[in-house]
Amino acid sequence: MLIYLRKRIVSSALPLVVVIVGVFALARMTGNPAALYLPLNATQQMRDEFTARNGLDQPLLVQMADYFGGVLRLDFGQSLRTGQDAAAMALRAFPATLQLAATTMVLAVLLALVVGCWAALKPNGVADRISSFVSMAAASIPDFWLAIVGIWVFAITLGWLPTSGVSGAGAWVLPIATLLLRPFGVLVQIVRGSMVSALSEPYIKLARSRGAGELRVVTHHALRNAAAPALTVAGDLTVGLVNGAVVVETIFGWPGIGKLMIDSILQRDFAVLQAAVLLTAVAIFALNILIDMGYALLDARVRPVTARA
Amino acid sequence: MKTAAQSVLPGQSRAHEVVLSVRALAVDIRTHRGTVRAVNDVNFEARAGETLALLGESGCGKSMTAKALAGIMDPVCDLAGGEVVLNGTDLAALTPKERLKFAGPELGIVFQDALTALNPVYTVGTQLGEAFRIHRGLGAKEAKVQAIELMERVGIPEPESRVNSYPHQFSGGMRQRILIAMAVALNPRLLIADEPTTALDVTVQAQIMQLLRKLREEGQMAVVLITHDLAVVAEEADSVAVMYAGNVVECGPVSEVFSDPRHPYTKGLLESVPVHVGRGARLLSIAGSPPELHDIPAGCVYQSRCPLVQDICRSERPQLLPVTDRPVNDRPVDDRPVDLQDDADDYAGALLSRPGRAAACHFSEEINNV
Incomplete structure (x- = not known):
């Protein structure tokens, strides 16, 4: 397993570099931060000074070499906006996103497992039709629209929930409900599909012939076989959330990494943007490794051979 | 065994x-x-x-x-x-x-x-x-x-x-x-x-x-x-x-069914086993294929492939009935066991009931004459 992990980490390094280079170059195409940080009537000399002070006058390659040198020393630069350490800002915003993503995904997966299994028990039955309609609707509703409607109905009209922020449990309801729908809808369909095919396998018949009851057949024999596709898709959806549920975080003023990235782009706060992207990229690579380990845990056939010895 | x-x-x-x-x-x-x-x-x-x-x-x-x-x-x-x-x-x-x-x-x-x-x-x-x-x-x-x-x-x-x-x-x-x-x-x-x-x-x-x-x-x-x-x-x-x-057409002890099949399908199956077939000789098989399940004919299920098929096979499905031996008068006289030759009724009665043997064919007595 350790050998496998080491391989994965080494093979993740190159994509990470590519991501940093890409963000680095693209961010600088948004324009010179001097235009945003200096007063409108600033002289050209002041602008040049600002640019030089922040090293933005150097050729792109030199800037990049400097940046990579810093990254290797774990120095990610300072925020233009606040003067704080960029990495510290990204790390401070990340837990809010992770909490939101984790809560959403745990709820989505649990709900989808229950509904998906329930639908799969009788393909084309009443339960299946209802769940198919609900999941299709859930997966298709645009989250920004739902977020705004949610704020309008529950926060403004009814006054039950706050419009934004992170204060109190009530503040979690709308963001989670908004984020939950799509993963839930998609996962119900995946779970339903893979459960239907797992339940028609001969080993399910054989389990029944040993006296395994319906509950045991579904939870013990079929579910673990049906879990791999759901894990793949759930992983993919989690990546989307960890990446910062940008739209939802912005609408609800959720102080997560998505909002931080949007703000940094708008403010041309390059160091913070780079730190935030690098952090999410690392988190996504870690998540992918976890998903791969999840497969191996579920199914011995995909375990790396070295792990067995 | x-x-x-x-x-x-x-x-x-x-x-x-x-x-x-x-x-x-x-x-x-x-x-x-x-x-x-x-x-x-x-x-x-x-x-x-x-x-x-x-x-x-x-x-x-x-x-x-x-x-x-x-x-x-x-x-x-x-x-x-x-x-x-x-x-x-x-x-x-x-x-x-x-x-x-x-x-x-x-x-x-x-x-x-x-x-x-x-x-x-x-x-x-x-x-x-x-x-x-x-x-x-x-x-x-x-x-x-x-x-x-x-x-x-x-x-x-x-x-x-x-x-x-x-x-x-x-x-x-x-x-x-x-x-x-x-x-x-x-x-x-x-x-x-x-x-x-x-x-x-x-x-x-x-x-x-x-x-x-x-x-x-x-x-x-x-x-x-x-x-x-x-x-x-x-x-x-x-x-x-x-x-x-979907139907049982013949049943009984293996040795008896295989040595003396009483349904043309069983007989056809046994004849399609390639024993003593010379190299290059044509292998026997049952012509045709089984009927589609949604298109099972009214009479005998085997009628479309049966060499013995008669009108009754097309109209009436044969029941799976105990196999009786061939009527005594159909047999050559010298085939009878010596001690039974004098009492034909006893002979027929003794062979009528074969335990477990049954076939679903109107002509199960005539199979081996085919």
Whole structure:
């Protein structure tokens, strides 16, 4: 397993570099931060000074070499906006996103497992039709629209929930409900599909012939076989959330990494943007490794051979 | 092979006692083109310590019958009628939940393809032990001990280490052994073996059949062997029921059915076995193919391929009736046993009732004249 992990980490390094280079170059195409940080009537000399002070006058390659040198020393630069350490800002915003993503995904997966299994028990039955309609609707509703409607109905009209922020449990309801729908809808369909095919396998018949009851057949024999596709898709959806549920975080003023990235782009706060992207990229690579380990845990056939010895 | 052990353990059936009695079993399949009858009015008995072969070609309903017996039919299939009396209980009348009590302790089933029949994500030990956990309430550790014992019983080498292996880490023959071990885990009275050797190569086939024979004798199990292999039937079975298009067309002791077939289909099957066929000579086969299930004709199911077909075959379906011997006056006089030659009535009466022999043909007496 350790050998496998080491391989994965080494093979993740190159994509990470590519991501940093890409963000680095693209961010600088948004324009010179001097235009945003200096007063409108600033002289050209002041602008040049600002640019030089922040090293933005150097050729792109030199800037990049400097940046990579810093990254290797774990120095990610300072925020233009606040003067704080960029990495510290990204790390401070990340837990809010992770909490939101984790809560959403745990709820989505649990709900989808229950509904998906329930639908799969009788393909084309009443339960299946209802769940198919609900999941299709859930997966298709645009989250920004739902977020705004949610704020309008529950926060403004009814006054039950706050419009934004992170204060109190009530503040979690709308963001989670908004984020939950799509993963839930998609996962119900995946779970339903893979459960239907797992339940028609001969080993399910054989389990029944040993006296395994319906509950045991579904939870013990079929579910673990049906879990791999759901894990793949759930992983993919989690990546989307960890990446910062940008739209939802912005609408609800959720102080997560998505909002931080949007703000940094708008403010041309390059160091913070780079730190935030690098952090999410690392988190996504870690998540992918976890998903791969999840497969191996579920199914011995995909375990790396070295792990067995 | 036919001498059953005489000692009877508690909970076991007595040798030759009827363990399973299937009466008028019918199974319907719901299809897009309407409901079709896949198994129609099937009757047979299986006895302790004996093997009954259900013989027939693909699609004749033999596997469907097996699944109906075990209560593991596909969702599109319905039990349309009949009784499956296992040791005094009609399984067909039970709810699926009530049946679970019988699945394992009373009845075990072995499938054809052991790779898909084993759950790929659990170790064989877990799967072998499951029956003990469900029916005997054993814990994981005790169940594993039982699993190791079972693996030893079916001849898997190094069971202590192999018990933690996964199905894909075994060879085809070993997987089939595991499947058999699972079916006999709780010493059931009835073992259904649905083409247990079809997916295996010939040398392994012989080993698996030998294992089934050994287990049958140890446990005085009744075995229902589903197969399309005439050689397997001849070697392994005590009695045979030949199925065609969902119907049993002939049944009886294997030696009698094979030496003196009374249904043209059985006869056709036996004639298509290539024995003493010279190189380059044409192999015999039954012309045509079985009828589609949604297009079963009104009369005899075999009418479209039968060389003996008459008008009555097209209008009236022959019942599965006890085989009588040929009427005495049809026989050449010198064929009669000497001591019976004087009393023709006695002779006919003595041969009228052949135990277990039945055929569903209007002309079962004339088959061998074809």
